[in-house]
């Protein structure tokens with residue numbers, strides 16, 4: 001419902017994002033090496049589940065945030081912490097990222113994080129997006145996106161930051177960047 005409201009009010013959404021784009025250099029400098037969980041509600045089930053096989057050195061990260069693994073601040077924070085933990089374990093050489101949700105790898109940025117929120121919240125959210133792709137793109141592990149469902153926009157970004165991508169062969173699954181259709185201008189990075 002909130003997504004539909006946000007899509008109906010494109011100008012509000014793009015306005016907020018273009019506000020952030022005007023201080024993109026500031027954002028770049030603000031990316032911190034460690035994300036501190038700020039709004040994590042520990043009563044909710046984890047959005048990320050990691051299985052690490054010591055014998056192969058390969059970890060599988062299951063994204064399990066119903067319904068569509070949208071990239072909320074909480075989700076991104078958990079994901080980054082999980083990647084950091086694996087990075088610190090030198091026996092972990094490879095990381096496979098996949099979805100535990102049916103038909104969707106990730107729906108991209110959580111629209112509800114950007115609609116009707118304060119500039120401060122949008123700033124924190126955008127930093128967490130940057131942190132996610134920087135962490136994956138710069139990882140020492142071999143990273144693979146096992147794309148077992150649709151992966152628009154931020155979901156595509158996440159997959160692109162991995163070293164390899166394998167996508168399930170299903171014509172119903174889409175992948176690509178659609179932010180101009182949504183009226184979003186991706187800021188400089």
Ligand SMILES: CCCCC/C=C\C/C=C\CC/C=C/CC(=O)SCCNC(=O)CCNC(=O)[C@H](O)C(C)(C)COP(=O)(O)OP(=O)(O)OC[C@H]1O[C@@H](n2cnc3c(N)ncnc32)[C@H](O)[C@@H]1OP(=O)(O)O
Nearest residue numbers: 001003068070107108109110111150152153154157186189
């Ligand atoms: C290599 C280095 C490069 C570095 C570059 C750095 C930066 C680059 C900058 C930007 C690039 C990335 C930009 C990202 C922008 C975004 O991600 S904006 C989000 C765009 N996402 C979408 O438009 C996806 C919209 N959703 C869908 O298409 C479909 O929902 C789906 C994912 C294909 C699933 O379809 P399905 O039929 O199974 O489910 P529903 O459509 O019924 O949805 C179920 C439920 O989920 C809600 N929902 C869907 N998507 C989102 C979302 N993105 N955020 C929040 N909520 C979402 C939907 O509203 C439904 O909820 P309900 O109505 O309450 O049931």
